[in-house]
Amino acid sequence: MSKRVLINLIILSFMTISTGCWSRKELSELALAQAVEIEEVNGIYHIYAQVVNPMMGKKSASSDVPVIIYEASGKTVMDAFRKLTTKTPRTIYLSHLRVMVIDESAAKRGIRTILDFFMRNHEVRNDFYLILNKGSGKGEIVRTSTTLEKIPANYLFQSIQMSERIWGTTKGVTLDEMASTIVSPGKEAVLTAVKTNYSGKRMKEPQLISLGVFKKDRLVGWLNDDESKGYKLITGNLDRTVVNVPCPKETGNLSIELVRVHSKLKSRVQGDKVSMLVQIRGEGNVEEINCGYELTAPDANVALEKAVLAKINQLVTEVVKHVQKNFGSDIFGFGEVLHQQKPKVWNRLSKNWDHVFSELPVRIEADFKIRKTGTVIDPISSEMEKSKGQ
Structure with a gap:
């Protein structure tokens, strides 16, 4: 190879790797x-x-x-x-x-x-x-x-x-x-x-x-806010939130922080009928008590957990009914779940899914546990009543 050809090849190689930022913007x-x-x-x-x-x-x-x-x-x-x-x-x-x-x-x-x-x-x-x-x-x-x-x-x-x-x-x-x-x-x-x-x-x-x-x-x-919480409970996008529940056997409310909430959707097919199961698992912490409910009482947490479960069921049920009745828009992804789990059934129903969704039965299974009650066990109002009685 001649010296001139070698020099030309070196120049060409440098040109290919030194093009610069041709699309640069200052x-x-x-x-x-x-x-x-x-x-x-x-x-x-x-x-x-x-x-x-x-x-x-x-x-x-x-x-x-x-x-x-x-x-x-x-x-x-x-x-x-x-x-x-x-x-x-x-x-x-x-x-x-x-x-x-x-x-x-x-x-x-x-x-x-x-x-x-x-x-x-x-x-x-x-x-x-x-x-x-x-x-x-x-x-x-x-x-x-x-x-x-x-x-x-x-x-x-x-x-x-x-x-x-x-x-x-x-x-x-x-x-x-x-x-x-x-x-x-x-x-x-x-x-x-x-x-x-x-x-x-x-x-x-x-x-x-x-x-x-x-x-x-x-x-x-x-x-609204409650419907948005219900939506996120269903879709599993809820990191944490606060729900207010009535005090068991008392007048007033408790604020419970929901944490580590997970959900799973399962499609059910029986004959020509399709339904959806929403499984929700979560934990919570007692953040505020504005009644005389005492957490040291026997089965106190059990009663609270039942109240929170009732609230979760209410939030989910109300948002599903509201969206089905007023919008007919499957924001929960029920159709996507059916498509993934029962593709043949989805192919049969997909063209008429808006109508199917608006009448789709949705069942809820929820499990909830109270993990923390805060640094104060009994409510301040209960402690004040005890001090007055002494």
Whole structure:
């Protein structure tokens, strides 16, 4: 091999491994969007982008404002996003998105177009949450400032995570999970809703309020707090929550924290009839007693466990009946379970599953144990009564 050919080969090899970042984008050219809110009115999409202020932290008059809101409208979501460049010298960059807010009215008309844009966009990652604005719209969620977090989008993102882990009435749903659920047979989606409260004319911090029920890609209704807890008991997504039960043989209530809750769904087929069994196992801690119920009494925990079991059965039964009667949307995934466990039966019923689901018998088997009663055994009221009698 000649020396010239060898040199050319070396040059070519260096060219192949030294192409550089051909698709690079300079930070000074980007506007980092942390949240976007999307509305659709009369076929026109309105986009509100919450962008991190690039001057934040610098000695400038504009550095005190942590985020800037840009808005634009268009016939498609892409059209509206591109029009944002007429109002900012930087490209709206979506890779750092934390939350996407969809207006209630747009969700009722269907969100497949919105999802399509974000699923196709190569800049979009899958670690942000989708939520619903149960309010008046006009970008009010992304416009709201927050005190505990400089970036309002971080406030919402962390609120969803904390509420889901501690209170149990919300659900963090990512883009991929939402898109996968609405195209999956035998299971429908839910999304957490948020609203802003007003103190006079001033908007207060956004508050997570409930779960929205979807049928395919359309919002069809809402669950309240107890119904949301029942939903999460069934689906096994409940980390912990608090339930209030009446004091056994007393006037008043006890607060019980449910922990380590697990559920299992089993389909049952007898002839042409299909039913579903929901098995729930959990433990709990006594967190508050506002009656004279004494935990040192014989079988005190047994009576409490029966009261909690009755509450679990109530939460599950009520949410199933509510969803079956009012929405006919299988958010629990009963059809998906039937598909996995009895595929031949599912193939026979799948075309008419909405009707089958609305009349599906659901049986509940629950087991619950009290594990901790706190550092104080008897209630303060009981101790006060004893001290008066001495």
